[in-house]
Amino acid sequence: MEKFIKLTSTVVPLPIENVDTDQIIPARFLKATDKNGFGDNLFADWRYNKDGSPKADFVLNNSLYSGSILVAGKNFGSGSSREHAAWAIDGYGFKVVVSSFFADIFQNNALNNGVLPVVVSAEFLAEIFTSVNVDAKLTLTIDLENQTVTNNATGKSVTFVINTYKKECLLNGLDDIDYLLSKKDLIEAYEQTII
Amino acid sequence: MNSNTQETPFRGEGGSTLFDKIWDAHVVSTVENGPTQLYIDRHFCHEVTSPQAFNGLRERGLKVFRPELTTLTADHNTPTIHQDQPVQDPISRNQLDTFAKNANDFNMPLFYPLGHIKNGVVHIIGPENGFTHPGATIVCGDSHTSTHGAFGAIAFGIGTSEVEMVLATQCVLQSRAKTMRITFNGKLGTGVNAKDLALYMISKLTTGGATGYFVEYAGEAIRNMSMEERMTVCNLSIEMGARGGLIAPDQTTFDYVNGREFAPKGEEWDRKLAYWKTLKTDEGAKFDKELVFDAADIQPMITYGTNPGMGMGITESIPTLESIDEAGRISYQKSLEYMGFEAGEKLEGKTIDYVFLGSCTNGRIEDFRVFANYVKGKKKAHNVTAWLVPGSWMVEKQIREEGLYDILTEAGFDLRQPGCSACLAMNDDKVPAGKYAVSTSNRNFEGRQGPGARTILAGPLVAAAAAVTGKITDPRN
Ligand code: SF4
Numbered sequence: 067m068e069k070f071i072k073l074t075s076t077v078v079p080l081p082i083e084n085v086d087t088d089q090i091i092p093a094r095f096l097k098a099t100d101k102n103g104f105g106d107n108l109f110a111d112w113r114y115n116k117d118g119s120p121k122a123d124f125v126l127n128n129s130l131y132s133g134s135i136l137v138a139g140k141n142f143g144s145g146s147s148r149e150h151a152a153w154a155i156d157g158y159g160f161k162v163v164v165s166s167f168f169a170d171i172f173q174n175n176a177l178n179n180g181v182l183p184v185v186v187s188a189e190f191l192a193e194i195f196t197s198v199n200v201d202a203k204l205t206l207t208i209d210l211e212n213q214t215v216t217n218n219a220t221g222k223s224v225t226f227v228i229n230t231y232k233k234e235c236l237l238n239g240l241d242d243i244d245y246l247l248s249k250k251d252l253i254e255a256y257e258q259t260i261i
Numbered sequence: 262m263n264s265n266t267q268e269t270p271f272r273g274e275g276g277s278t279l280f281d282k283i284w285d286a287h288v289v290s291t292v293e294n295g296p297t298q299l300y301i302d303r304h305f306c307h308e309v310t311s312p313q314a315f316n317g318l319r320e321r322g323l324k325v326f327r328p329e330l331t332t333l334t335a336d337h338n339t340p341t342i343h344q345d346q347p348v349q350d351p352i353s354r355n356q357l358d359t360f361a362k363n364a365n366d367f368n369m370p371l372f373y374p375l376g377h378i379k380n381g382v383v384h385i386i387g388p389e390n391g392f393t394h395p396g397a398t399i400v401c402g403d404s405h406t407s408t409h410g411a412f413g414a415i416a417f418g419i420g421t422s423e424v425e426m427v428l429a430t431q432c433v434l435q436s437r438a439k440t441m442r443i444t445f446n447g448k449l450g451t452g453v454n455a456k457d458l459a460l461y462m463i464s465k466l467t468t469g470g471a472t473g474y475f476v477e478y479a480g481e482a483i484r485n486m487s488m489e490e491r492m493t494v495c496n497l498s499i500e501m502g503a504r505g506g507l508i509a510p511d512q513t514t515f516d517y518v519n520g521r522e523f524a525p526k527g528e529e530w531d532r533k534l535a536y537w538k539t540l541k542t543d544e545g546a547k548f549d550k551e552l553v554f555d556a557a558d559i560q561p562m563i564t565y566g567t568n569p570g571m572g573m574g575i576t577e578s579i580p581t582l583e584s585i586d587e588a589g590r591i592s593y594q595k596s597l598e599y600m601g602f603e604a605g606e607k608l609e610g611k612t613i614d615y616v617f618l619g620s621c622t623n624g625r626i627e628d629f630r631v632f633a634n635y636v637k638g639k640k641k642a643h644n645v646t647a648w649l650v651p652g653s654w655m656v657e658k659q660i661r662e663e664g665l666y667d668i669l670t671e672a673g674f675d676l677r678q679p680g681c682s683a684c685l686a687m688n689d690d691k692v693p694a695g696k697y698a699v700s701t702s703n704r705n706f707e708g709r710q711g712p713g714a715r716t717i718l719a720g721p722l723v724a725a726a727a728a729v730t731g732k733i734t735d736p737r738n
Contacts, residue, residue, distance in 0.1 A: 081591065082591065083589055083592040084468055084568050084592060086568065086704075086706045088685075088704065088707070089706065089707060089708075092708055093337075093685040093686060093687045093709070096309050096338070096687060097309075097338060097350075097353055097355075097356050097687070098312075098352075098356075099312035099316070099356055099359045100313060100316065101313050111707065111708045111712055139588075140469070140588070141468060141469040141472075141502070144468050144469065144502060144568070145404065145704060145706060146403075146404050146685075147310070147402060147403055147404040147418035147419060147420055148309075149313075149402075149420035149421040149422060150421075167472070169472060169502055170472055170473060170502065171404060171419070171420060174419075174420060174423070175420035175421075175422065178420060178422035178423070179422070188588065192588075229294070229295055229296065229436060230293075230294035230295060231292045231294060231295025231434075232295070232296075241422070242422070242423075242426055242433075242434045243317075243321070243422075243425060243429060243430075245434065246429065246430040246432050247323075247429065247430060249289065249290060249298060249430070249432070250430070252289050252290050252298070253289055253300065253326075253431060253432060256289045261532060261533070
């Protein structure tokens with residue numbers, strides 16, 4: 067897994083609530099047997115017309131907005147557990163998703179792929195949407211070490227919460243499997259206690 | 262299960278919840294300031310969320326640690342006709358072939374490919390073959406793994422990275438969930454079933470209302486339910502964001518499990534049964550959140566929007582825009598626009614095009630009994646395309662054995678072959694754009710049943726009424 071330490075980037079705003087993983091990557095794209103290429107179909111049904119041409123009114127097709135931070139409405143990533151959603155977000159080039167609320171499984175899946183979900187208050191989220199409305203070139207700075215997110219238009223900075231273990235994993239580019247494999251003896255000892 | 266149950270740390274002063282007891286019995290280690298390493302008793306695996314996990318094992322040069330603890334079935338990306346013939350779509354066929362190759366390469370003994378009598382939707386075949394036990398930890402790369410919680414198990418969906426972890430180590434890393442208890446007092450009315458209860462609850466909590474929680478369902482209405490109805494309720498836990506749902510095991514549970522092929526037998530059964538009987542929330546145990554509903558308040562439910570929280574009683578009207586809080590109005594309007602509905606509108610009497618009976622929510626034998634019982638002596642409406650998809654081959658067999666098949670065909674219906682089918686429309690069972698489907702599945706997201714498809718979620722009885730009238734119809738009339 068890639069390390070994540072600090073990032074300053076312009077943002078892509080998606081002020082929709084309850085964006086579910088079926089929207090992030092529709093089921094018909096889940097037929098692959100590897101992790102590649104999902105970025106091309108990120109938000110496929112919102113992004114493309116039936117004939118494959120881009121829908122002009124969808125934010126990913128708006129050249130005003132770009133960057134590696136997606137800012138989305140509350141309850142992002144609900145629904146299906148498909149990790150393909152995280153692969154699609156990562157594959158498209160997003161390294162951070164900012165929202166006021168994330169669904170559990172999505173949050174785990176994102177972290178397991180080096181994509182950082184940043185939870186901010188509803189007010190801070192609304193301010194980001196306002197700032198990016200005023201200036202599409204708004205940047206945010208995400209500092210994982212200090213657990214802060216800064217709106218560089220207003221200069222306002224807030225802290226975000228992340229589990230210490232997951233933070234270490236991201237800072238060092240380590241994943242859970244490495245950890246679990248190092249605990250094989252404990253697992254075998256546990257199995258002896260099963261009635 | 263861990264025999265050291267006396268060492269179980271009691272969380273609250275008043276005692277432990279059912280969730281705490283099962284969780285504590287599966288802790289292998291705790292990462293400092295981090296998640297818990299949890300041992301997994303049963304892992305279910307399907308073709309869509311596993312290939313990248315097996316690839317990961319190959320890349321790391323690892324074997325499957327406990328192959329006999331993983332049950333594999335092909336269900337998501339499978340056709341529901343001509344399953345005896347090669348799968349037409351080459352990409353789907355490749356995924357199924359890859360699944361078979363992985364099962365073979367990694368020496369997995371419990372592999373149930375298309376056509377196998379034990380094949381079917383993963384959350385249906387688990388319980389019916391006796392793989393699902395009280396007190397167990399159960400995972401699958403599928404969010405509706407919560408279904409298995411009906412047996413008094415900690416069952417939750419995981420991502421593909423975690424599938425890889427389970428295959429490699431039989432463990433996952435998870436932070437402990439908060440606990441919630443939802444009690445349904447009283448009895449459900451006539452014509453109201455488990456699906457209605459669940460859709461009612463989700464409409465009250467919203468799709469994110471239980472995020473971060475494990476929910477224990479309790480109360481008279483839950484106790485009175487069969488195992489299949491309990492599975493329907495637990496299945497839908499994820500639709501309000503819960504990590505999972507569970508119900509304390511009782512005689513109904515034990516009777517269901519007893520005698521199934523992979524259930525414990527003989528002396529092992531006695532030993533486990535004694536343990537399972539201890540699996541209930543201690544009186545006085547504290548939950549992080551408690552909610553109480555009255556089952557008598559629930560009527561047959563339908564959804565009107567594009568998430569399962571947008572539900573209402575079948576006789577009610579769609580909420581007005583003013584009743585929605587401001588931050589949510591854009592999403593609300595977008596949702597109604599997609600559905601072609603107006604705020605404030607009633608849906609009873611509205612013409613529909615498709616009916617889907619099936620999925621891990623309502624694809625079990627009892628659902629087919631409810632449906633068949635309603636359509637008996639009636640005829641399918643001409644304007645309706647009905648897809649009746651048993652959840653497994655065992656359900657299919659039972660439909661025929663019980664004579665339900667004859668009732669259904671006399672009423673103009675046909676059966677398809679088992680699989681997830683139109684629940685997620687990965688195969689050809691797609692509802693065309695703009696068409697309305699009354700569906701017994703679990704998600705009405707945009708495009709879930711096919712690009713542009715408009716899904717109205719409901720229970721099997723409302724689906725049966727819609728199938729014979731061609732309209733949204735209150736089955737109590
Ligand atoms: S029936 Fe639907 S919800 Fe259930 S496992 Fe299949 S796709 Fe998932």
